[in-house]
Amino acid sequence: MTDRNEPPLTPPDEPQDRPLNEPPNEPLFQPPKEPQDRPLHQPPHEPLLSIQDLRVDITGRDRTVHALDGVSLDVAPGETLGVVGESGSGKTMTALSVLGLLPPGGAITGGRVLFAGRDLAAAPAPVLQDVRGAGVGMVFQDPLTSLNPTMTIGTQVAEPLLLHRPGTGRRKARARAEEMLRLVGMPQPAERMKAYPHQLSGGMRQRVAIAMALVCEPRLLIADEPTTALDVTTQAQILELVDDLRRRLGMAMILVTHDLGVIAHRVDRVAVMYAGTVVEEGDVRDLFARPRHRYTEALFAALPERAAGDGTDLRTIPGLPPSLTVRPAGCRFAPRCAFATATCHEREPELSDDELRGGAHRFACFHPVPYGDDAPETARVSPPPARTTEPGGALLELDGVTKEFPLPGGPFARRRGTVSAVGGVRLTVRKGETYGLVGESGCGKTTLGRIVAGLEEPTSGTVRFDGRDLAGLSRAERRAHRRRVQLMFQDSTAAMDPRMRVADILREPLVIQRVGGRADQERLIAELLDAVGLPRGAVRRYPHEFSGGQRQRLGLARALALSPDLVVADEPVSALDVSVQAQILNLMRDLQRERGLTYLFVSHDLAVIRHLADTVGVMYLGKLVESGPAARVYARPLHPYTRGLLDTVHTPDPEAAAGAGRTPLTGETPSAARPPSGCRFRTRCPLAQDVCAAVEPPVTTPNGAGHQVACHFPLAAPRLASAV
Incomplete structure (x- = not known):
């Protein structure tokens, strides 16, 4: 067996300093000294956080947006509440309101925010300053924008201690910061203390943000889309880390996300928001099994995991969320609901207890999903027909394509090595098909897409388009060729002037x-x-x-x-909520049918790839480790890495067994500047042997039918029924 020296993902059981789950020597959060103040420590039966009829308005130059309109939520000590809904539903605004972090022009116009008995909505600025970080920690969606680019990681993690524990010296604060980085699974924490945010990967930056939020051991953690832009393995590691620290610290948590798979496995209760209000709330298992509100039902129906799997389109929610500048007279969801009546347009339904479930489930709907209805009525609408034409001959062929980027050297050297971004990839994309490219962040997917689009030149290898080698094109021919291949960027905002x-x-x-x-x-x-x-x-x-x-x-x-033949789509739906994602995916499929388009679809969302792609290629550290028809790869993966990816995915089913027969990926991806010898996956592979380090694995087709794998010990057992 080869030696694997990857850093552990889980924190050590016995840290050198005081464990974070023990009470601190000094109080972390102290209320102001006024005698009329209530104590912050309440009896266990009272909620730690109680949001009551919260209303928030954002006033601009020419209009006022009613961002929140009567939101009521409770979070008990030690409980995890998940908040879901479309973009603009008020999820993030609710989270920001707790800490008074409203955008310019925003103000709480009604309601209360009780944290441990203290109304934060009416609290003065000094009280809120004491609560932030010490009483309530927050992890923001984009760690790069929430971290100071001019300060080292160690300084930023230690800063909350210096602010909220005045007696803590700088040396002790930095030691505590290093311990916290170790607890959140940061590799080489002592070295990372000296690094700046831009020198870390997305997953590492998120770990830093979590360390900053937890270093003062708050009683409540608010996580706002903490894993939206991360791949499935990094997402699983971050969420497992947060869960472990939450249990050890006894914290309550609010998890804001549009990922229903994460909600299904990581929370106790769920609140569904729409247009600034809560439309349904209940136990996670109960709500996923029997949603009552028509909006909740429609969200579940739009999931790629719940598609028929036969090439038909995803269910979508017609129309758009309402404008929040005017308060509607009736149900906010009525204009998009197939079951709305005159009553729905005239009167707003109240959030009331579900009498059939003993009051543990609340919803606001005049025409709820019938209790015990196994086939929701909205799912009976006939979808558009599936594609009837089969893919044609080869449009794009890559043969041994590599791409290496030089590393900058020191003052006495021109360079100090290279980064192997793509290492000898061979693949074929047929006319009219969708080729899905999946893998973790840093595996070379985007670089390969840029090579295909002509934005990067390969270091070696051949790229043939429609049978012609692109390396032999003249300048005029290359200009004409660019009309036939277009790129769809991940960040649509940054891609437009x-x-x-x-x-x-x-x-x-x-x-x-x-x-x-x-x-x-x-x-x-x-x-x-x-x-x-x-x-x-x-x-x-x-x-x-x-x-x-x-x-x-x-x-x-x-x-x-420019009417291209091939569109390279680089993570085009990664930051979209489930309903908008379904609309974009259906649109792309419709245009493919109408125009005969070919897609090279780059994504880390395995459910999206399974729904959209005809052929799947799985990349790891620059290598294509498995490829073949999507149905075969998902039903019976041959490479341990592919199986690990599938087993790491959060399925949108709370009842799905998390551990039975599943082998999620562990360990960190090695550096592309120093990739392992032989099989690059061997440092994380449970089947690795000495031959894996000595010899690069051959490409074989054990199952035939174009299903290829590069592995010395391909898997033979079929996948379980719990596959994505």
């Missing part, structure tokens, strides 16, 4: 490629907006005036402007 209107953004590629005159270009732009489901009046607006889903539609429109 904020100073340009939509008309100019969509016209730009037409002007560069000299497509038609002004009138022809305007006609094409109007047709593009029609194709992606946006109004033609959108041409006069700027990118920031659109929602995330609408901006992604604009990104797709720009990619289609």
